[in-house]
Amino acid sequence: xxxxxxxxxxxxxxxxxxxxxxxxxxxxxxxxxxxxxxxxxxxxxxxxxxxxxxxxxxxxxxxxxxxxxxxxxxxxxxxxxxxxxxxxxxxxxxxxxxxxxxxxxxxxxxxxxx
Amino acid sequence: xxxxxxxxxxxxxxxxxxxxxxxxxxxxxxxxxxxxxxxxxxxxxxxxxxxxxxxxxxxxxxxxxxxxxxxxxxxxxxxxxxxxxxxxxxxxxxxxxxxxxxxxxxxxxxx
Numbered sequence: 001x002x003x004x005x006x007x008x009x010x011x012x013x014x015x016x017x018x019x020x021x022x023x024x025x026x027x028x029x030x031x032x033x034x035x036x037x038x039x040x041x042x043x044x045x046x047x048x049x050x051x052x053x054x055x056x057x058x059x060x061x062x063x064x065x066x067x068x069x070x071x072x073x074x075x076x077x078x079x080x081x082x083x084x085x086x087x088x089x090x091x092x093x094x095x096x097x098x099x100x101x102x103x104x105x106x107x108x109x110x111x112x113x114x
Numbered sequence: 115x116x117x118x119x120x121x122x123x124x125x126x127x128x129x130x131x132x133x134x135x136x137x138x139x140x141x142x143x144x145x146x147x148x149x150x151x152x153x154x155x156x157x158x159x160x161x162x163x164x165x166x167x168x169x170x171x172x173x174x175x176x177x178x179x180x181x182x183x184x185x186x187x188x189x190x191x192x193x194x195x196x197x198x199x200x201x202x203x204x205x206x207x208x209x210x211x212x213x214x215x216x217x218x219x220x221x222x223x224x225x
Contacts, residue, residue, distance in 0.1 A: 004157070035215075042203060042217040043158070091157050101146055101207055105157025 002026065004106035006092050012112045013082055021077045021109045025094030032075050033103060034067055035091045043091065049075060082113045126222045133191040135219045137204035140185060144206040149178060149189045152201045152218070161189070161202075191221075199223045 005024045013019050025032050034046040045059040049069040060066070064082075069075040079086055089110050093103035127133045139147075145166040150158035164171045164178045164187075171178050177190040187204050201218040 043215040045213070045215075093157070101148060101163065101213075102160050105150075105159065107155065107157050 004092055004094055004104050006090075006106040006109050008109060009107065010110045010112075012114060015084060015113055016081055018078065018080045019082055019111060021079075021090050021111070023075045023077070023092030023094075023106060025073065025075070025092070026104055027073075029094035029096055029104070030072065031095045032069060033093045033095075034075070034077050035093065036061075037089045037091055037108070039088075046077070046090075079111075082111075084113045087111055087113045123217065124220045124222070126224060127194050129194060129196060129223050129225050131194055133189075133194045133198070133221060133223075135189045135191075135202050135221065137187040137189075137216050138185060139187065139204075139206045139214075141206060141208055141214070142185070143208040143210075144185075145209055146207040147178070147180065147187050148205045148207075149176075149187075150203045150205065150215075151198075152203065154200070158203055194221075194223050196223050196225065 004026055007022045011019055031050055033048040035043040036046055037043050047054055047057050047060055047067050051072050052069050064080045067075060067077045077090060089108040091105055091108045093105045095103045125135060148163045149161045151161050152158040162173045162176050162178050164180050166182060169180050175192045179188045189202060191198055199222055201220045203218045204216045205213055207213050
């Protein structure tokens, strides 16, 4: 079956511009997670959704970052006024429910801020 | 703060040899652990998991060992193949479902 998909796969943007990253989770998965992975680094948790609500926003690095999920499915991560330090791979994952440990990851979006 | 970390950032092995990737964790409340494999340009992929009431679990060519006394986790890959070349992450969960990933170990398999 279809896995987690993300778009775009690559995004190059100028400093100060806004970007929107999209995640399509596996159908039926109620939990959705966003992570950031800088070059050569581990995964940094950003936010997770249970259904359409986000009970844990603690990982968002600044108020320039926001995320939403509609219809319990697609999620978008928006970064406003991008900075060079935002350059990273943004990974999305989904799981059957929040308590299900195994997460299925998408291929990621590589964001480069010039 | 408590964190999950790895002893070695890189590991190079000869094809056919066994590989051992290590992970240290510090959260004494961690009760569930997962190893993920991340190939270049792809997202992490689940390999194997283990609960804290176990000290060993085997999969196909992979074995995870858990030593709760010293808070150490390892992933053993038998007869390493070129397709095993990837970055391997450990992740731990505590009883609040909080999860942390380690920085990852890059495994390179030499032909």
